[in-house]
Amino acid sequence: MNVFRFAGDMTHLLSIIVLLLKIRTMKSCAGISLKTQELYVIVFVTRYLDLFTKYYSFYNTVMKLVFFGTSIGIVWYMRYHKVVKQTYNKDQDTFRHYILVLVCFVLALLIHPSFDVMEVLWTFSLYLEAVAIFPQLLLLQRSRNIDNLTGNYIFLLGAYRALYIVNWIYRFFWENHQYRWIPWISGVIQTALYADFFYYYIKR
DSSP states (O other), rough: OOHHHHHHHHHHHHHHHHHHHHHHOOOOOOOOOHHHHHHHHHHHHHGGGGGGGGGOOOOOHHHHHHHHHHHHHHHHHHHHHGGGGGOOOTOOOOOOTOOOOOOHHHHHHSSSSSSSSHHHHHHHHHHHHHHHHHHHHHHHHHHHHOOOOHHHEEEEEEHHHHHHHHHHHHHHSTTTTTTOHHHHHHHHHHHHHHHHHHHHHHHO
């Protein structure tokens, strides 16, 4: 593991901590898209199925369990916690996120590294993660009211993807010159979706 991969993982973890901090301490999920959080659950479920078939390292296993568990916990809070669920902007979080699931799944069936169930699901998770933030950005555009914790959460998510792009570049030049174009394209698209938010976040 290189420093960029580790920094990306820690930034991703920090983004989740910030979101949980907002939900737990403020008892509020205002400004947070449930649709985006549900998409992340699907991303982690389909990507981390290899937990049952392969062992890479203790670090890898723990991080997968943390991302999987926290994503489910966030959705539970937003859907079922008696206080938190009342703060959810349901009337503004209206993007039909199942369309993204269907499009990404069809795309994964058509364009994948090899026709293997695990590879197709891995590819699907990359495609879906690339666009999972879209309902969240749309919600922010509609509400036009971003508190500090929500803004920091989204900024950290974008920073995590940017660090992963640097990680892939580093691995290409210094670690066996491995190149898998699907993660690269997905990562660039996802980071590009954050560009407008980054501009206003830094300006603020």
